[in-house]
Amino acid sequence: MIAAGGKSIYGASVGILMLDARFPRIPGDMGNALTWPFPVHFRIVRNASPDLVVRRGATGMLDAFVDAARELVDEGVDGITTNCGFLALFQKELSEAVSVPVVTSSLMQVEMVNRILPAGKRAGVLTISASTLTEAHLRSAQVPEGTPVGSTEGGQEFTRAILDNELTLDVEKARADNVEAALAMKEAHPDLGALVLECTNMCPYAADIQTATGLPVYSIVSLVSWFQSGLRPPIY
Template sequence: MAIYHARRGAQSYGHDIGILLMECWNPFPPGDVGNAATYGYPVLYETVAGVTIEALVERGEASAVDAMVEAARKLETEGCKAITSDCGYMLMYQDVVAAAVKVPVMMSSLLQLRFIASLLPPGGEIGVVCAHKARLEAGLLDMAWPERNRTVHVAGMEDQPAFRRAILDEEGVLDTDLVEAETVAVTRAMVEANPDIRAILIECSNLPPYSAAVQAATGLPVFDFITMIDMVRASTARPRFSGGY
């Protein structure tokens, strides 16, 4: 049998990805970053007191930095091989969290923008679907990709009633059929208005449950939090292959 040694400070073992959660009152259906059934590997959640949707998305404030760093270090101590978050607007914490731990940090789906651009032909544009358009365009795009050399179009979900009630207003009830229809309609309108879009990035962590529907409706590659988390997780937990071809 193998011999195991206790890791000082750890209370549990075997987690691949640590996920920092804001304080919110949203249902998380399968496919959402906040639902553990989304993943084919173990994840560990840690809620960060003082970090809220209102502060991050509505006001654009990165509050409770010390609490965020403490939570990230706790996930690292528990053995998580990489750390992410449940809101693309947590990009504001990317540098401070990455500096505080020794494992890979991916605080926002927006980190994929450069990678997506590298896949596209010359002139190919990127469409981003986000929770709140004004907040994303007010500095976060520049933070994610300061040397941006591609056109990026942004469509927000803030005026979609089912999404707004469930996510931004935190009423506690989510109708996935309605939100899926809203997400598809918002994305389709963006693509129809900008026919040079060649890929879609779903920024909001609550929208990956609808990425397949967006892909089917547009015929375009669709990236989101889950594509990012799955890729980074694969880099830290590669399976061992045996035998020949």
């Protein structure tokens, strides 16, 4: 066998553009490498704080994300994703800037999930910040107009700890915030057939949300696992 070269890094097909944050990333979080059953390659985009990206529309950060994506491709990844659903805003620009597939946001699943649900049911979005999730974000991810949106805003722990980039996280309180927000969505929308978690930090609570609501729950972990399976199909 003759091995072929040309890359700096091998075996990590997915490159993840990371926010510049210090809050705890527990197993299940996209930024915890233990979450993934396959190798991933992380790249921190400096100064891209949770507050800037989620609350302030990632203003002024596009070039930094493009540069980081190009660096990941140069180093050998086969596809690019990001660790914030609000970066759906950059889907078009990142796709145009690199030569590999790009999936910026868990929100990109909503339309697909709708297609698999029973008649009369639709997917809803659970977000960390409904007050700043704009129509522009939803359009960029091709989320159907009128999709129900719920949020952990107003909860006791999750939104504040993540967006304020706090160094500690009460995991049980964060779990309760996510479950309570999901249950409130189910009560408010009887036609809810599934939930798509916008925030990549919600993934550790996906099983709890599914158990509490009885609904299918999709996240960035489900999306990137599908994404990676196309970049590197298993060999049988």
